Amino acid sequence: MLNTLKAFKICNEVPELCFLLYGPVGAGKSSTINTIRTIFEGRQFVNCLAAAGSTTSHTLCYERFRFANEAGSFPFAFNDIMGAEAEDGVHTQDIISALKGHMKEGYLFNSKYPLSESNHYYNQNPSLSDQMHCLVYAIPADKISMMGNDFIKKLKSVRETASGMGIPQVVFMTAVDKACEMTKENLQNIYKSKKIRDKMRECSNALGVPMNCVFPVLNYHEETHMNENINCLMLDALTQIIHWANDYVITRSNNQISHQQPICE
Numbered sequence: 461m462l463n464t465l466k467a468f469k470i471c472n473e474v475p476e477l478c479f480l481l482y483g484p485v486g487a488g489k490s491s492t493i494n495t496i497r498t499i500f501e502g503r504q505f506v507n508c509l510a511a512a513g514s515t516t517s518h519t520l521c522y523e524r525f526r527f528a529n530e531a532g533s534f535p536f537a538f539n540d541i542m543g544a545e546a547e548d549g550v551h552t553q554d555i556i557s558a559l560k561g562h563m564k565e566g567y568l569f570n571s572k573y574p575l576s577e578s579n580h581y582y583n584q585n586p587s588l589s590d591q592m593h594c595l596v597y598a599i600p601a602d603k604i605s606m607m608g609n610d611f612i613k614k615l616k617s618v619r620e621t622a623s624g625m626g627i628p629q630v631v632f633m634t635a636v637d638k639a640c641e642m643t644k645e646n647l648q649n650i651y652k653s654k655k656i657r658d659k660m661r662e663c664s665n666a667l668g669v670p671m672n673c674v675f676p677v678l679n680y681h682e683e684t685h686m687n688e689n690i691n692c693l694m695l696d697a698l699t700q701i702i703h704w705a706n707d708y709v710i711t712r713s714n715n716q717i718s719h720q721q722p723i724c725e
């Protein structure tokens with residue numbers, strides 16, 4: 461799977477495929493990026509992470525992460541954002557700005573006020589390369605049932621915007637170890653676990669994303685060595701979503717070309 465990803469040729473329209481991570485505080489968004497870096501770069505990465513159980517977001521700045529190893533760089537990037545809370549946390553309008561490519565890297569989130577058009581970090585004319593090509597919801601498996609109505613409401617408006625733009629939407633269901641003891645003991649049991657399947661269905665219903673777009677994953681969080689099972693789950697998700705993001709870019713650029721062509725009578 462690693463070789464497949466390395467060999468993946470993205471379309472010519474954009475230099476890299478962009479994924480935006482969105483989810484509640486402490487859902488494992490930053491950990492997902494660290495896990496991907498760990499897999500590609502062959503060593504553990506620990507950036508700024510929220511303490512487990514923290515209620516305020518640790519990620520405060522809009523950042524794009526790229527991945528590379530000695531063989532070269534991979535043609536995709538993940539954007540990390542502040543977690544969404546019912547009242548505090550990332551402003552829904554900011555997620556929409558990020559999706560559309562208006563938000564520049566380095567922007568410091570402010571949960572009271574969304575990014576304004578006059579801000580230095582506001583990109584007035586985003587191109588297809590600046591916008592997101594896939595929205596990845598990070599939802600912790602053990603907390604799906606606890607997601608409050610306020611958060612679901614926020615999520616709904618983000619989902620509507622993404623759907624309106626035709627952006628593919630997937631779920632990374634994190635912390636599978638916390639939702640199923642059998643899976644915690646041996647990650648390979650994930651494929652046999654009824655609990656995990658039920659959680660995936662819950663995710664699918666809550667977010668309106670089909671079951672085959674819900675990927676159960678485990679992030680590196682306490683391991684000190686590489687773990688093939690963790691890597692395989694994440695790589696399985698990546699090898700699928702990279703195609704969907706690429707398809708989206710192709711569709712969008714075809715539409716743009718057809719809109720630009722003069723209408724011949």
Ligand SMILES: Nc1nc2c(ncn2[C@@H]2O[C@H](COP(=O)(O)OP(=O)(O)OP(=O)(O)O)[C@@H](O)[C@H]2O)c(=O)[nH]1
Nearest residue numbers: 486487488489490491510512517518519543635679
């Ligand atoms: N057990 C377990 N813990 C995890 C997993 N993923 C992340 N964590 C832990 O959950 C906590 C929060 O993870 P983060 O990656 O900081 O979450 P985040 O979504 O970036 O949080 P904010 O930036 O604060 O919104 C950390 O202590 C992680 O070690 C997982 O798959 N399993």
Ligand SMILES: [Mg+2]
Nearest residue numbers: 489490518519
């Ligand atoms: Mg974070």
